[in-house]
Amino acid sequence: MICGLSGAVCQEPVVNIKTGHVYEKRLIEEHIKTHGNVCPLSETPLTLEDLLPLKLSTLATDMAPPSKATSSIPSLLSALQTEYDAHALEMFQVKKHLQQTRQELSHALYQYDAACRVIARLNREIEQLKERNQTPQVADAVQDPWDAVSAHVAARAKELAHYRKKERRVEEITKNVAAMNSTATHTLHQSDKPGVLALDIKExxxxxxxxxxxxxIFNTQSGQIEATLSGHSKKVTDVLFHPNADVAFTASADKTVKLWSAGSSERNYTLGHTFSGHEGSITSMSLHPTGSYLGTSSEDGAWGFFDLGTATLLKKVAAKASEMLALQFHPDGAIFATAQSDSTIRVWDVASANEVAKFEGHTKAVTALSFSENGYHLASGSADGLVKFWDLRKLKSVIDLQQDAPVHAVNFEFNGSYLGVASNKAVTIYKESGKKNWDIVKTFADHQGNVTDVKLARGLEFIASTSLDRSLKIYA
Known part of the structure; x- marks a missing residue:
């Protein structure tokens, strides 16, 4: 009998009762002692109890094994084959052990690298704590000013939300919009560069x-220009009155916004601050309900948040998608919306300065935005000729108003029951007739050029529109 380990004739043969392999007793016992209870050939569990001794005839046990020198060629080949198999088995075991060692080494190196990173982070935190303990005044001085803005905005938003839900009273509109007509046309701007691009109303x-x-600045009662605000190097793209102070804002393609103060005389406006920080033309601006901050949108794809008292750019965030064509604060001031040239509308949280929602539904650039005064709806106008109403509670579009041409401006009347839309050369006034119905009550087609902006005075005392035909028209 030939040993499965040595390939030689067994002197004390034993057989694995599970697999039938035959081994030299001393070799298999040494293998089990060295490598554990595993069969060297089948790699199945093997113990000494699984080995059964074999008894040979006296002739077989007394006979010395034939020497290799006297063996036949077939016997020699068989012995060589057995030795080769033993070496192959040993090589397999060595490779298996090498692979296991490599895995253990790789795991150890990963743990070492992770430990080094943790130690480095802890060292940095320890150094930072030491610096704070040594210079507490400096740490307080470099506190992020946005934290104070967030607290101010949150407090004001809570007050306004309570007012809208508990104390707000809807003013009844007594004006007959259908009977309104163009009552005055004024050409206020120079003729060498025709076109009036924006307007705002205050009383x-x-x-x-x-x-x-x-x-x-034009007085509708006297019919006279009260002031001319000159200072921009490029066209004025948006204008705005402060509701509680005699202050006006102008935004321009020269990448700046200017604050103008009337001082002691309404006819003597002087430049107070110039707000800068954008890298592209300012397309729109909106005053925060606190009255202390100004939001801007720009062709550089970012919105800006300015402190009116210091003219400081407190925050600037890019949408990383497209140009911003309009910006509007929610009546509570906790969020605001931006209109994008990629046909989307993005809603942002003021406190975190993060995008919290995105409205998709237009097929071309969104050009105009207006929140309803109750804060439930957002109206958007687009170059695709659609005006869409978005429900801010359900975060979806609920109404579509089809226009015949690209929409340039939309504006809710203060009470939210009327909407003005500027499209092509006309101004269309819609009235809410149901939860999901808005009817056309009047269309003004008096302009000779594209209408650029429309605003509805509070209580619909009058309606004003501007156009590329250089005119300001008043409807009453």
């Missing part, structure tokens, strides 16, 4: 901005 005064780089 009986209107501010307009034009391609001629100037802004004009």
């Amino acid at each position: 009986h005064r209107i501010i307009t901005g034009g391609n001629d780089k100037d802004a004009k």
Whole structure:
């Protein structure tokens, strides 16, 4: 009998009762002692109890094994084959052990690297704590100013939300919009660069901005220009009145916003601050309900948040998608919306400065935005000729108003029951007739050029629109 380990004739043969392999007793016992209870050939569990001794005849046990020198060629080949198999088995075991060692080494190196990173982080934190303990005043001085803004905005948003839900009273509109007509046309801006691009209303005064780089403040009662605001190097793209102070804002393609103060005389506006920080033309601006901050949108794809008192750019965030064509604060001031050239509308949280929602539904650039005063809906106008109403509670579009041409401006009346839309050369006034119904009550087609902006005075005392035909028209 030939040993499965040595390939030689067994002197004390034993057989594995599970697999039938035959081994030299001393070799298999040494293998089990060295490598554990595993069969060397089948790699199945093997113990000494599984080995059964074999008895040979006296002739077989007394006979010495034949020497290799006297063996036949077939016997020699068989012995060589057995020895080769033993070496192959040993090589397999060595490779298996090498692979296991490599895995253990790789795991150990990973743990070492992780431990080094943790130690480095802890060392940095320890150094930072030491610095804070040594210079507490410096740490307080470099506190992020946005934290104070967030607290101010959150407090004001809570007050306004309570007012809207508990104390707000809807003012009844007594004006007959269908009977309104164009009552006055004023050409306020220079003729060498025609076009009035934006307007805003405050009581009986209107501010307009034009391609001629100037802004004009017009008194509808006297029919006279009260002030001309000159200072921009490029066209004025948006204008705005402060509701509680005699202050006006002008935004321009020269990448700046200017704050103008009337001082002691409404006709003597002087430049107070210039807000800068954008890398592209300012497309729109909106005053935060606190009255202390100004939001801006720009063709550089970012929105800016400015402190009016210091003219400081407190925050600037890019949408990383497209140009921003409009920006509007929610009546509570906790969120705001931006209109994008990639046909989307993005809603942002003021406190975190993060995007919290994205409205998709337009097929072309979104050009205009307006929140309803109750804070439940957002109206958007687009170059695709659609005005869409978005429900901010359900985060989806609920109404579509089809126009015949790209929409340039949308504006809710203060009470939220009327909406003005500027498209092509016309101004269309819609009235809410149901939860999901808005009907056309009047269309003004008096302009000779594309209408650029429309605003509805509070209580619909009058409606004003501007156009590329250089005119400001008033409807009453």
